[in-house]
Amino acid sequence: MAEREIVFRVTRYRPTAGGRPTFQDYRIPVRDDMVVLDGLNYIKDHVDPSLTFRWSCRMGICGSCGANVDGRPRLTCGTYIRDLGKRIVKVEPLSNFPILKDLVVDFDDFLNKLASVKPHIIRKDWGDWTKEYTQYPEDLEAYRQQSLCINCMLCYAACPVVGASPEFVGPAASALALRYIRDTRDEGAAERLARLNTKTGVWECTFVGECSVVCPKDVDPAGAIQTLKFLATQRHMRRLLMPGAR
Amino acid sequence: MPNEYPARRRSGWWLRNPRYFMFQMREIGGVVSALYGLVLLNLLMQLSAGESAYNSFLTTLRTPPVLYLNLVFFGFVVWHAITWFMLIGKAQPIRLTREPLPWKIVFGINLILWFVVSGAVVYLIFGGM
Ligand code: SF4
Ligand code: FES
Numbered sequence: 001m002a003e004r005e006i007v008f009r010v011t012r013y014r015p016t017a018g019g020r021p022t023f024q025d026y027r028i029p030v031r032d033d034m035v036v037l038d039g040l041n042y043i044k045d046h047v048d049p050s051l052t053f054r055w056s057c058r059m060g061i062c063g064s065c066g067a068n069v070d071g072r073p074r075l076t077c078g079t080y081i082r083d084l085g086k087r088i089v090k091v092e093p094l095s096n097f098p099i100l101k102d103l104v105v106d107f108d109d110f111l112n113k114l115a116s117v118k119p120h121i122i123r124k125d126w127g128d129w130t131k132e133y134t135q136y137p138e139d140l141e142a143y144r145q146q147s148l149c150i151n152c153m154l155c156y157a158a159c160p161v162v163g164a165s166p167e168f169v170g171p172a173a174s175a176l177a178l179r180y181i182r183d184t185r186d187e188g189a190a191e192r193l194a195r196l197n198t199k200t201g202v203w204e205c206t207f208v209g210e211c212s213v214v215c216p217k218d219v220d221p222a223g224a225i226q227t228l229k230f231l232a233t234q235r236h237m238r239r240l241l242m243p244g245a246r
Numbered sequence: 247m248p249n250e251y252p253a254r255r256r257s258g259w260w261l262r263n264p265r266y267f268m269f270q271m272r273e274i275g276g277v278v279s280a281l282y283g284l285v286l287l288n289l290l291m292q293l294s295a296g297e298s299a300y301n302s303f304l305t306t307l308r309t310p311p312v313l314y315l316n317l318v319f320f321g322f323v324v325w326h327a328i329t330w331f332m333l334i335g336k337a338q339p340i341r342l343t344r345e346p347l348p349w350k351i352v353f354g355i356n357l358i359l360w361f362v363v364s365g366a367v368v369y370l371i372f373g374g375m
Contacts, residue, residue: 095255098251160259222336
């Protein structure tokens with residue numbers, strides 16, 4: 001396969017040195033079958049072993065290789081260099097996250113937000129552990145779309161509201177809350193909606209919609225947030241009209 | 247965490263992506279809608295203050311600078327309406343069959359209804375002239 005040379009312009013940030021992140025250019029040979037992650041790995045293996053970035057599965061499953069490529073959040077393992085059609089490919093860390101080193105960001109804040117919506121099945125009484133909780137195909141279909149989330153955080157990097165209000169619970173955590181609320185085995189909807197019906201919850205969303213555009217798994221977090229707004233309002237009205245309701 | 251580089255939203259972020267730009271224009275359209283509401287309220291206040299106050303306010307509204315400003319504001323309000331119509335089918339997908347209606351169809355229906363209602367209002371106001 002024919003090779004050509006292009007420039008990878010990559011963000012460098014050395015935590016021990018401090019200061020502002022800078023760009024470093026690497027001229028590397030690329031082929032048509034190479035994705036951006038291949039380019040980064042070429043640099044690490046052949047040019048500069050100090051370049052730091054995350055990756056694992058190389059097949060759009062683990063969600064760890066996200067970066068801003070040419071200004072847009074993407075999975076570097078799913079972005080072909082040839083599709084970018086550029087002689088200079090700019091690779092930066094995901095926006096809206098603190099940078100730990102080079103392309104590696106600190107996502108503790110995202111994990112805390114995720115934990116706050118309790119992304120697991122909640123039951124008051126688990127009863128008999130040997131019993132099966134039967135689900136039909138249509139039950140699965142109700143939450144399948146949101147369950148595809150791989151926690152890649154591209155949606156957080158794309159959301160200007162996250163950038164302006166870092167406390168906002170954000171797109172993926174909301175989508176995963178809806179995934180469990182829609183699960184017929186779950187009984188935790190009231191707890192999650194109580195968390196989301198707050199200033200830092202779904203009401204912070206102004207429906208820019210970019211989270212759904214960049215999502216590599218078609219989770220549609222923007223749509224999920226609007227549904228949650230509806231469910232939160234429904235719950236609020238129910239509690240207003242029927243004191244004692246959950 | 248030692249020496250993390252803090253997250254910072256870049257100034258001019260909304261110029262980096264056409265969809266962010268469209269969103270910002272939609273938000274400005276929202277502010278302009280509120281301004282129109284204030285103009286209407288003031289119109290009512292002038293009306294209660296008497297005929298001459300009302301007429302002088304109307305004359306001010308008809309001066310060229312205000313008319314040009316109105317044209318710009320009207321553009322923002324139209325954009326605000328159109329972008330919200332685009333979002334309706336995404337915010338509350340309408341499910342008549344197993345698959346929800348595509349947002350473009352919901353958008354189209356809303357546009358048609360908007361034109362029909364606007365046409366009816368224009369006819370009610372100017373139809374007898
Ligand atoms: S919702 Fe999409 S973009 Fe956001 S973390 Fe999940 S898979 Fe990634
Ligand atoms: S390396 Fe796992 S999603 Fe890209």
